[in-house]
Amino acid sequence: MLNRIIKLGSITGLAFLSFSCNDFDDNYQEPLPLVLVPDNFPEFVDSKTNPLTSDGVLLGKKLFFDKRLSGNNKVSCATCHQQSLAFSDGFALTKQGISGNALERNSPALINLAWANNGLFWDGGSTNLESQAFAPLAHVDEMHQNLDELLDELKEDTDYPKMFQRAFGKTINQADIVKAIAQFERTLISSNSRYDKYVRGESGGILDQEELEGLKLAEQFCFSCHAGSLMTDNLYHNNGIDNDFTDDSELMMRRGRARITGSSEDLGKFRTPTLRNIEKTGPYMHDGRLGTLEAVLEHYSNSVLFSSTLDPLLRKNGNLGIPLSETEKKQLIAFLKTLTDYAYINDKRFSE
Amino acid sequence: MKNFKNITLALIALTALNSCSNDDVQAIADVSGSTQINFDSKVGTADFALNTPFTISGQSYQFDHLRYWVSDVKLVSDKNVTYALSNSFFLMEETSDILVQETFTYKANKREAIDLKDVPSGSYTKVIFSIGVDATHNDNMSIQDGELSQLNGMTNVSWMWHTSYIFSSLTGKNVTPDTPVAVSVETGLNANYRTVEITLPTALIVSAGKTAKLNLNVDVEKIIKDIDLVAKPKISASTPELMTKVADNYKNNVFTVKSVE
Structure with a gap:
């Protein structure tokens, strides 16, 4: 994990130090x-x-x-x-x-x-x-x-x-x-999880069979919101963890995105978090109500609540949620754990 | 000898002008005496004062502050030349002490005048200004032009609705009920930003050696025109439609010309 190498050829964007005049010395x-x-x-x-x-x-x-x-x-x-x-x-x-x-x-x-x-x-x-x-x-x-x-x-x-x-x-x-x-x-x-290396075809980028099955499931069920290489669409969704967003308190916290936009169409919507490092970032949801990844998948599988702003992807063909077998849940979690970027959480540039 | 002195003075003056950049020469040549806009707060015809009962729509109110941002002030001349003070933010206020962040006190203050710098000589027939903070500055509180600051209690950093500025704030209490009711009328969403345009009844003449003054009435009663503060004593992010109404009142009803000097 410490021999992270980003090959120069694979780097498309670089921001360099900016110099003030007196930086140009001997x-x-x-x-x-x-x-x-x-x-x-x-x-x-x-x-x-x-x-x-x-x-x-x-x-x-x-x-x-x-x-x-x-x-x-x-x-x-x-x-x-x-x-x-x-x-x-x-x-x-x-x-x-x-x-x-x-x-x-x-x-x-x-x-x-x-x-x-x-x-x-x-x-x-x-x-x-x-x-x-x-x-x-x-x-x-x-x-x-x-x-x-x-x-x-x-x-x-x-x-x-x-x-x-x-x-x-x-x-x-x-x-x-x-x-x-x-x-x-x-x-x-x-940007250096095992999954990234797999995507970029770099050494160390190997996923086992269970993880690959999990990836297929993620592509099918997760990546529409946890989209692209950032693994978030930067949008706001109601993912069915609640169905009552009435909140006339000053802070209106239960309203979610609607407290900012004032639009009833945004009731109960919250920002899509990235799936990157998801193994490390629990507990989950805007209020941390779900303690484990297992609980999160259990929610999507069996506990999605209906409301008018529920994301359509969680109500396909009139059925609430994303039915997942126990095997599929295990495969998804195996895949999600390949998104942990050990270089990131150990990077000295980001340490005190 | 006297002539020589005059020539010397003229030479010194010329040298001084030459030492400036071209822009400065232009500015100095055109610039007049001082120019001031006064915002004189009223309740109807009475002078506005803090902690003094005023009857509005049958209720007696005592206010403890009136504050609003005036920004992007412009004067338009009869020749359709516009003097614009961009990135200008002035906090107009009449306020008691305000506890900011529950940790320090913003001192009681009364501020009703804006001094406009370097207004070119001319005959100005229209004044334009905005109430609030434009979206660029409101959305990014690290761009601190003019008097924008985190320290004057006109920000909302504590999540009430947004990390953004409060555009206008009128607070106090309704003392008509046996138990007085706190009232608070605020705006601050980007959608609440309003630009006021007022055609002057007589031109504001800006010329050398003169102090030009535009005196505006600010009618506090009009801030809450057509708003039932008994039903809704607190107008804030949780009542966005009422904030819109307040913003529209600032645009259309609050400011009138008192006099042009």
Whole structure:
């Protein structure tokens, strides 16, 4: 797992370090690519308002792991986004925020977010990683950081003032904090599961018979939503885990996507999570109600509930759900486990 | 000797002009004295004031803040030349202390004027401005132009509906019932962004050595025109159709010209 090699020929998209004028000195070195995108992935489209730079990514990484970003200096982004779990946290509804109260939603895994171009959060309540970062930073049950005080805290650090200056040419400010974090997040690319190697015909890319049978089932039943090499369509679906989305509370959390769009057609819809690293990112669903992959398949097989916004693919020929035999469930799970990217969860570039 | 002095002064002036870029020369040549837009808050004909009872639709309200973003201000001249202040965001407000993020206090403040910089001399017959924050800035809170900030309590980072800005906010209480009822009238969806266009009854003359002032009435009563705050004391993301109504009121009914100086 440590001898991951992305051959140069297989790399279609590279974003290089950007240079400020004074980088061109006698110590010039070949630029290192900031992100490596294999050829079974869509093109990497960088942010126009916040393009990647090596200094920005470096700063973002430091901030991501820094507990000073929370009100009590005990919670960092990484608290609920742990690399060993593909940047999820293993809880249904985490209580790791500074209030100790359970959050409203399951902490999503951070995987290939550079392509998450149709909304973040389970209901799409944030349009980009920059804006998104303000929510956990400020939320009373998450990091609850006073954003004014934060500047003073970071200014006291020996490195931050220089790092902000290098990355953004400015003194420390709130906007550049979230920009840096967003840059680091866009470099979190997972593309080296055994299944990827199988798809690319690389060494180590071997699936056994059970896994191949599972792949066939996934192609038949899963890939329409968990689509393409990103294994998500970045869309919102009602997958039948509930059938009553009435919620007149201020937060309207049960409404799902409809709380953002205001459209009744979006009731009970939630963002399709990627299947990548799915073995590591349980418990599952927007509220983490399903603890295991077995429970997830059991839901799709036998427990899909009808409502007017239920995805049509889960109600074919008038039958609810996707009937799966016990053997098929085992085959699917065997396949899903080939999507674990050990290089990703061990990559030193993403570690504290 | 006197002539010599004058020539010297003229030369200095010329040199100063020459040292600027071409753009600057153009600007300096055309630019006038100062130009100001005042937003004077009222309730009907009475002056708006905080924590003071006003009767609206038979109910007595005491407000503790009125806040709204004015952005993308434009003046259009009689020669159809447009002065535009792009990426401009001004937080207009009359507010008591506001607890932001439950951790720090945004101090009570009254702000009703916008100073427009470098308006070219001319006779302006129309003013255009938007209420709210355009989608580009609203969707990406890291693009912080003008007075946009996370620190003024006009953001909604805590998931209420979206990571986005509050476009307008009128809060207080209805003191008519025995137990006063909190009222809150807010907008903030991209669909709530509105552009106001007002033709001036007399031209706003911008010229050298003069302070041009456009005074607008902001009728707080009109913000909630045709809205039943007794039935719905809280207008927010959970009542999107009422937010639309409020946004339309800002566009069509709230702002009128008081005077042009």
